[in-house]
Amino acid sequence: MSNDESKASVKPVKAEKSAPQRAMEKLGLLRDIDLALHLPLRYEDETRITRIADARDGEPAQVEGVVTDSRIEFRPRRQLVVRLDDGSDELVLRFLHFYPSHQKALAVGKRLRVRGEPRGGFLGREMVHPAFKPVDEDTPLAAALTPVYPTSAQLPQAYLRKAVTSGLSRASLDELLPPAMVPRHLPTLKEALHFLHHPAPDVSLATLEDHSHPAWQRLKYEELLAQQLSQLQAQRERAALKAPALRARPGGLHEKLLAALPFALTKAQHRVAEEIAHDLARAQPMHRLLQGDVGSGKTVVAALAAAVAIDAGWQCALMAPTEILAEQHFRKLVGWLEPLGIGIAWLTGSRKGKARTQMVERVRSGEAQLVVGTHAVIQDDVQFAKLGLAIIDEQHRFGVQQRLELRRKLESAGGEALEPHLLMMSATPIPRTLAMTYFADLDVSTIDELPPGRSPIVTKVFADGKRDDVIARIRDEVERGRQVYWVCPLIEESEALDLRNATETHQQLVEALPGHQVGLLHGRMPAGEKAAVMGLFTGARMSVLVSTTVIEVGVDVPNASLMVIEHAERFGLSQLHQLRGRVGRGSVASVCVLLYTPPLSDTGKARLKAMVETTDGFEIARRDLDIRGPGEFMGSRQSGAPLLRFADLAEDEALLREARRVAPQLLDRHPAAARAHVARWLGGKAELLRA
Structure with a gap:
């Protein structure tokens, strides 16, 4: 070659x-x-040397001296024991893990600079595994505090x-x-x-x-300003887009729906329905969040919005995070809208083969005016004929990337340069400071009253040792013809958590309640089995439903009067509140029992205390934000997108208000500076914050 x-x-x-x-x-x-x-x-203070005689037990100190003795001892395990003398006193340095290089660096006669916490020991005062480095008598000290950074095992x-x-x-x-x-x-x-x-x-x-130092305050302000600018830019970009103007007709479909409903809307429902109708009538995309506590009646408001869009000749899509919730919506909407002549399609992951193909074709042709489903609604093969309105329920349960995927899907729909309207719904009310930050580019409608006739829910907390008493209360309830939920966090044994699984609890309740049907529902069951179990429970033919959290939202059984949540300490506060909202949906006095396994962590105590003290979803949301931070509200776990790294929503409201005031001025008067500021702080993540 x-x-x-x-x-x-x-x-x-x-x-x-x-x-x-x-x-x-x-x-x-x-x-x-x-x-x-x-x-x-x-930070570590390596700017000064403390005499060994002056170092206080339990307080970090940096000392310097000469090694007078260095030996390996075996009591009770192999360890390297070094004596250091600085002229004022002696100090023992003890290393349980060490290498030959340590022995060489810590040899007799070496001068060392050592940092650690002194404490009383068997051989006198000692430091265990201190940081150390060999020095000369004239080695200079650090001029500033030494930073300790967030890192990982692979990054020294x-x-x-x-x-x-x-x-x-x-x-x-x-x-x-x-x-x-x-x-x-x-x-x-x-x-x-x-x-x-x-x-x-x-x-x-x-x-x-x-983080109260002015240097920290500057960083918090910069971060909040970048976030506000990003949201404001998104809002203005959206305002420049065009959407179909969907105007409600006098005597139209939405009025026919109102007349056909078996109940009257509350004042709050009327108000938010009008806010949404006003947005839909404009020729720019609606970007609205409909929030309301558990059981406040958001679904019927969504149905009215869908009726307006469909009456104007456009399609509507409703997407929910779980199949059970999507099915609950589907049943309600079919009951309300199908008699009015509206074609409805059902799309979920479990619907496959010919049935799915037929549904997808109905959506593409426009025969299906309303499409209800899960993530399946945004899959590549689903093409809309003329999508005018998209509704996302429990929007915080979708990852940011999924919400972006939906928006891209909508942007490509219809073949016209039009953007469909977007209505997001949440039963987790958004605390005010969070609304001012991550939802700053959203219009927010709030249903702040419950429908009449709802019974108050009493919440009680018991240790797991009271389990038999709780089962006795269940027996009383089912004998009266009431229905009961029992929610478990796991469906199979986990050695790490040692929790009772749903299957075991189901068997225990079957044995304790002869003559009453006890059902089991969990995420791994085939869709057909889930539907059959839910059908028996909603039809009042099943007395007790043992379930994992698949019943967290959307399930509506007015006859259910008792909710038992096992290992309540394992659930988030908003999730506990959602589960509690499955009872108290009729006129029967209802109870939510929180069973916990001691000992409780401080976080667990705070959650259970909040549940006992309030049933107000807004107060629950505020406390949840205090306990967990803003991540859960944003669905950031699924995206990996960082939320606020430096600013604290609870402590920095004054800085947030200033950033909100300055953002529009900066964008109007210094647009290049505004763009550069967002790029500096958010880089390519700005789009994730706008989803």
């Missing part, structure tokens, strides 16, 4: 990334600005510190914001970041740790 041929056969080898580089990518540290904004969790602190310092030096930190649009008492972004990465030794650690 000639030299030329051998050269031609050699392919360039792509450099393999090191473990730390891969770990940095996983943490999202891709740009210099990402590194600059990767702030310390805490030393590597990350070096990378952050390098990124900080390269990042463009020029002021993008006009001085008049930054609160006066705050430093520049560059000053704030340099200070937070390398704070002076005399600064109050408390103000750094509680």
